[in-house]
Amino acid sequence: MDRDPDLIEALETSLKKYGAGYGVVAAPDGKSATELLRKEPITLAVCNLKVPKGSDIAFLEHVFSTYPDVGVIAITGLSADKLRKMVKSNGSLQCIEQPHSIEAIVSTVRKAVEQQSEGGVLYQVSTGMFLQLIEMEQRTCTIRLMNNATRRRGALFFKDGILLDARSNGLRGEDAAYEIFSWDRVSLWIQNSCSFEERRINKELQAVILEAMRRKDEAAALSAKEAEEDLPEPEVIVPEEEESETVARVRKRLGMGNIHHGDIIDIREDNTWDSLLAQSSRIGAFFEAGELKVAYVDRGDQNDYLVVPEERSIVVEVDPKCPRDKFIKLLLEGT
């Protein structure tokens, strides 16, 4: 991430000299870099921060909290210690203090990339068998994986053989682990360290693998059944999902008012709001305002959103002209 196109070009050219293993993508600012992280399988971020601003620190914290397997190399005018103190979250952060040379950056990038596979690289292996060995050996490591069939990528974090967390395609925790363990043949890169301490997966590895297999079998059975039924439009098979209890409860609460048809566009579970809600709750606690009950958000989109904190956040997409206070009142009455 850098606003200087010349430095980006110089870095790109130098890294490509070291072989085809380096794919480089550039972003001029934190916002574009965040977007790239969401779309591309990034393993290392090099950020030219000079004098880091609040938004730069926030970007680093975002990377560490959302993509704990992505290493960060910061080129900064500050000392490494000072920058580390500013960034509260734990993550793999290396600093190159300015003034710097292209050679110094390239050398640090190479070392970081090599470190990500210091424990070895395996191609065409079965995920489950290999990971049980990691558990048996009580290894501490970060394993980056690629599904050989789909090229999708993921990461698993082990501490003393315990699976702490997983990340894959926007998923974290158990859901990500279920996806990764459903992959048949993978390539994997082992790093002999784990910069991550928080345990997000509270099941035994064996239980997670079994559940992943069960889900995979279930999906395969469903596909087979649908194929047999010879549906008229087999390419668009979307099984109708049963509405969850929490969505039904919110729908019922809103249904108690005399609501104009068309004010509510959709009600659904959506965990992409979890971070905003968690941080809002922290602010509520700071102001001694009590528990967060509901949030109304206008993002400048066509519709606005009422978000209700539940185990999985419930989002009510509404017309911006809807009676907002009435909706909030109805949702508060039901809590």
Next chain:
Amino acid sequence: MMITGFTAATVIMEGIFKDIIGIQGVKGIMVFTHEGELAFKYFVDPWQFEPETKDWWGLFIYTLDGIREAEMVFEYDRLYIRRAKEGYLFVLASNSAPTPMIRLNCEILLSADREGTGQKGLNRFFRELKR
């Protein structure tokens, strides 16, 4: 009142927010830059909160990701958030406060920025802060 900006800017700010502060149930106002720096705070009870002691505002502003308007409704209070050209305006109020009045006064304040009159809007504060 605790001052985080320059004195001149703070005096201007108090004047700018007079109408909002005067609404019954409003407990305080904060202004953050888009970088997450606290530029101004005013609380009815001056000793109750010290938001400048918390380092997570930057992350929160980042997470807002350009949200135009938000209203966080808690058990006792609510936090009304409005995006302005140069930052975010936060209004803390009790749940009994007339929120349509708060929204209306924020809209009047921010529309002064959009119309470019420069005499009343939030931009005037930021101009003073940069001097």
